[in-house]
Amino acid sequence: MGSIGRYIFRATMGAFLVVLVSLTAIIWLTQALRDFDLMTSQGQTVLVFVGITGLIIPLLILVLAPIALVLAVAHVLHKLGTDSEIIVMNGAGMRPWHLFRPILLASLLVSLLVAVIGAYFAPEGLRMLRRWLIEVRTDLVSNIVQPGRFVAIERGLAFHIQERRPKGLLVGLLLDDRRDDKERVTVLAERGQILRNERGNFLILENGSIQRHDSKQRDPNIVLFDRYAFDLSQFSGATGVIRYSVRERYLWQLMWPDREDAQFVDHPGQYRAEFHDRLLAPIYPIAFAVIAFAFLGAPRTTRQSRTWSMLGVIFWVSLVRMVGFASTALGVNLPWLLLLPYVAVTAAIAGGGYAIARGLIIEPPAALTGLAEVWSGWITRRAEAMLRLTQ
Numbered sequence: 001m002g003s004i005g006r007y008i009f010r011a012t013m014g015a016f017l018v019v020l021v022s023l024t025a026i027i028w029l030t031q032a033l034r035d036f037d038l039m040t041s042q043g044q045t046v047l048v049f050v051g052i053t054g055l056i057i058p059l060l061i062l063v064l065a066p067i068a069l070v071l072a073v074a075h076v077l078h079k080l081g082t083d084s085e086i087i088v089m090n091g092a093g094m095r096p097w098h099l100f101r102p103i104l105l106a107s108l109l110v111s112l113l114v115a116v117i118g119a120y121f122a123p124e125g126l127r128m129l130r131r132w133l134i135e136v137r138t139d140l141v142s143n144i145v146q147p148g149r150f151v152a153i154e155r156g157l158a159f160h161i162q163e164r165r166p167k168g169l170l171v172g173l174l175l176d177d178r179r180d181d182k183e184r185v186t187v188l189a190e191r192g193q194i195l196r197n198e199r200g201n202f203l204i205l206e207n208g209s210i211q212r213h214d215s216k217q218r219d220p221n222i223v224l225f226d227r228y229a230f231d232l233s234q235f236s237g238a239t240g241v242i243r244y245s246v247r248e249r250y251l252w253q254l255m256w257p258d259r260e261d262a263q264f265v266d267h268p269g270q271y272r273a274e275f276h277d278r279l280l281a282p283i284y285p286i287a288f289a290v291i292a293f294a295f296l297g298a299p300r301t302t303r304q305s306r307t308w309s310m311l312g313v314i315f316w317v318s319l320v321r322m323v324g325f326a327s328t329a330l331g332v333n334l335p336w337l338l339l340l341p342y343v344a345v346t347a348a349i350a351g352g353g354y355a356i357a358r359g360l361i362i363e364p365p366a367a368l369t370g371l372a373e374v375w376s377g378w379i380t381r382r383a384e385a386m387l388r389l390t391q
Helices: 003-038 046-082 085-091 096-138 140-144 251-255 262-266 268-280 283-296 307-330 335-358 366-390
Strands: 151-154 157-165 169-177 183-197 200-214 221-231
Touching: 003 046, 003 096, 046 085, 046 096, 046 283, 046 307, 085 096, 096 251, 096 283, 096 335, 183 221, 251 268, 262 268, 268 307, 268 335, 283 307, 283 335, 307 335
Parallel strands: none
Antiparallel strands: 151 157, 157 169, 169 183, 183 200, 200 221
């Protein structure tokens, strides 16, 4: 790769990193605000909040990396075109394929990044996120609830302790459960302690009473107990065995699923659709780079507008990706639709590669250009008429 190739490669990768970081940060922030209750109502620190919500970043990179690449390629080619650098390179005898090689190398690196993230890091991040959220919510009583304060663990369930003693001993406990509109349950206990085992997480209460008040009855039923286990898993989501979703499965688990897994038995179509979507993910950056260069890589003078070329890139990239999204969603029940993304990316790479090899300049149909000119002229005349009326 010569100096020109290195220049284009550095410019493409630099723009890609800037766009990827920016898009990921913006979307991560919007997603992180959904778990902001970890810092407010549940009392977690900023580091825990950032750590938990940051686990979705690999998944965001998996989705956004191809988009960031096509934006970077479009930016670099637009800059080279407006500065007439593409015309100079073409006049010096450099073929379009030589200009495309550094962009192809950049797209291969992005494809490798997407492949590694899709195979392991994205599902591992989602798995850690699930485990961490369960741990935080399960430890709510033992680590977060402060003595002398009423805390709503979840909607309709309030908790209060009088004192916290060493070794996790809680003294003077009150649980008020109003989650069922037909019945209110109030539990009082002298002391309690958290117990974790293979069956789940429990709050073991000693020397207390349970008051159950049916909405249809006037007086509550009171039961005294010496020892009572309150299941924390019912509202924390913690269970002895964590069942991961299809998106949280590694690539090899989708390729060779456990035939006895209840989730696979019930939803084999989801495994198949997710596997093909994960398999195609590394191909999208290459297809998008080919599309972008096919429309924007040909030499044009400064008088020739690149607006139509940019619109063409947006249209075909969106079409290819939407085919992928739609086939993944519908392919769960209609397996033959999973072939459409392969056809779409193959057609994009083949068609774009042919245009690049032949040095073709892709222009919109004359009818479409004429229609746009008529529409633009009509808008201009209407704007001038409105301006005259206001004077």
